[in-house]
Amino acid sequence: MTITQYQVFVKVMESGSFTKAAQELNMTQPAVSHAISSLESDLGVRLIIRDRRKGILLTEVGKQLLVHMREILQRVGHIEQIAAAEKGLEVGTIRIGTFPTAAAQFIPPIMSYFQRHYPKLELLLREGTIEEVKKWLNSREVDAGIIILPDAEMETVPIYKDTMKAVLRRDHPLCAQQTVSINDLDGLPLIVCHGGYEAPIIEMFRRAEAELTIAHAVYNVATVLSMVREGLGISIMAGLSLTNLPPDIEIRSLEPEVCREVSIAVPSLNEASPAVKLFIETVQKLIRERNIK
Known part of the structure; x- marks a missing residue:
C-alpha cells in the first residue's frame, strides 16, 4: 500500500467520479482505476461499489477506512509543514468548514490576511449547516470547523x-x-x-x-x-x-x-497540524484586534 493509493481513494470519494479524480490528480483514468484495484487487492477487501443509478458507493469497510486514510494524509501534510517551517516557510492546505453567517463575516478578511502574510498556505472553504460542519469534522473531510457550541465530540477554541x-x-x-x-x-x-x-x-x-x-x-x-x-x-x-x-x-x-458562542473546532488540538494551529492563532488575533467585527 502507498500514500498515492490513499490519495487516489480519498480523491475519488470526494469528487464522486473516477474521471474527476483523474483530472484533479493530473492522472489518467486507467491509472486511477488501477490504483483503486491495487489498494483493494493489497487490503483483500472491496472498498467501492459502482452503481449505475447512484454512482460510486462505499462499502461498510470502505467507509471506515476512508476516515483513517484521511487521517494518514493529514499526518503526511503535518510532516511536510513541520519540515517547511524549519526552513522558515509556511506551506500546506487548510480545509475549513463553516456555516453561512460566519463565512460571510469572518472568512473573507481571514483569507485576505493569509494571502498577504502566508501566500503558500491555501485555505479551502466548505460551507454548510452547523450540523454538516460537525459531520465533516467527524469524517475528517475538513481540518477545522467554525461552529456554535456546545459540541462534546470536538475540542474547541472560542473566538x-x-x-x-x-x-x-x-x-x-x-x-x-x-x-x-x-x-x-x-x-x-x-x-x-x-x-x-x-x-x-x-x-x-x-x-x-x-x-x-x-x-x-x-x-x-x-x-x-x-x-x-x-x-x-x-x-x-x-x-x-x-x-x-x-x-x-x-x-x-x-x-x-x-x-x-462561536468557536473553531478540531478533532484534537494537540494533533492539529502547524497550519491549523496557525489558522486558529490568526483568527483569534484578528478578532481580538477587531479587524473582524
Missing part, C-alpha cells in the same frame, strides 16, 4: 460571542421598549431560523418559564426577515445575521443578554 437580538417590524408594540425580555415574548408567534438558532432560543424560554410558540421555521435568514416584515411574527436572531436589515425592521437587545 466570538454572538449576541442574540429580538427582530421586530417597526410598528410592533415592543419597538417602544429599549430592551425586550423573554417574558415579553410569552406566547407570541415566533419565526425561527434553523442552523444553530433553535437550541439557545429553546433554552432561554425554558429558563424564563415562558411559552415558546414557533409559528414558522425556515432555513434562510433573508426569508425570516421578509416574514417579520410582512407581520407574520417576530424573531430572535444572532447579531452576525443582522448586518443588512431591510426597511421597516428593527432590532432590540434581549434582557437578560443571551449569546451564542
